Amino acid sequence: AQKITQTQPGMFVQEKEAVTLDCTYDTSDPSYGLFWYKQPSSGEMIFLIYQGSYDQQNATEGRYSLNFQKARKSANLVISASQLGDSAMYFCAMREGRTGANNLFFGTGTRLTVIP
Amino acid sequence: DTAVSQTPKYLVTQMGNDKSIKCEQNLGHDTMYWYKQDSKKFLKIMFSYNNKELIINETVPNRFSPKSPDKAHLNLHINSLELGDSAVYFCASSQDKGTYGYTFGSGTRLTVV
Numbered sequence: 521a522q523k524i525t526q527t528q529p530g531m532f533v534q535e536k537e538a539v540t541l542d543c544t545y546d547t548s549d550p551s552y553g554l555f556w557y558k559q560p561s562s563g564e565m566i567f568l569i570y571q572g573s574y575d576q577q578n579a580t581e582g583r584y585s586l587n588f589q590k591a592r593k594s595a596n597l598v599i600s601a602s603q604l605g606d607s608a609m610y611f612c613a614m615r616e617g618r619t620g621a622n623n624l625f626f627g628t629g630t631r632l633t634v635i636p
Numbered sequence: 637d638t639a640v641s642q643t644p645k646y647l648v649t650q651m652g653n654d655k656s657i658k659c660e661q662n663l664g665h666d667t668m669y670w671y672k673q674d675s676k677k678f679l680k681i682m683f684s685y686n687n688k689e690l691i692i693n694e695t696v697p698n699r700f701s702p703k704s705p706d707k708a709h710l711n712l713h714i715n716s717l718e719l720g721d722s723a724v725y726f727c728a729s730s731q732d733k734g735t736y737g738y739t740f741g742s743g744t745r746l747t748v749v
């Protein structure tokens with residue numbers, strides 16, 4: 521079974537509007553971490569935001585926030601006040617376990633296009 | 637001061653050749669990784685390695701081998717390159733303790749012709 525599912529291959533958003541990128545995950549491990557990465561056309565992987573499975577509050581980093589719904593196993597990324605520079609591929613990822621060399625499992629990504 | 641650096645950034649080579657990609661991290665992280673990103677942008681773990689353990693994804697052909705001269709370096713050797721090896725290869729590192737993510741290198745675009 522897929523550990524991370526991103527059902528939106530592509531999304532469009534008007535500049536200055538907010539957009540939500542969906543992510544659902546599958547794990548039986550009670551301890552896990554959820555991540556979002558941005559990959560612009562230049563190709564590098566940029567860490568955006570992290571949510572731990574035991575965190576009580578939703579993570580926020582500037583214009584990025586993570587809508588964590590544990591019972592639904594979803595970890596959607598919300599980008600507020602979209603900018604043209606937000607156009608990129610966005611990957612949701614999960615790391616299982618609290619310590620150790622645990623692998624980061626990625627979803628298939630969502631390509632976000634910000635329209636001026 | 638790049639945290640995870642990979643060289644080369646681009647690599648074009650003929651089928652059957654042997655090539656290496658180098659990776660270095662200056663973050664003091666315990667574990668290093670190699671990921672492959674295919675043409676559909678899917679990222680898949682190839683190896684994870686720390687001082688104690690090398691974990692190989694069983695789907696990776698044995699033509700691929702990681703070499704770690706020390707904790708800060710994890711190079712990727714590929715023997716007898718095939719057309720299907722064309723992809724972007726990312727090196728990454730992470731701290732074992734804690735639940736934070738990885739720091740990625742800028743990627744190496746390998747093209748086998």
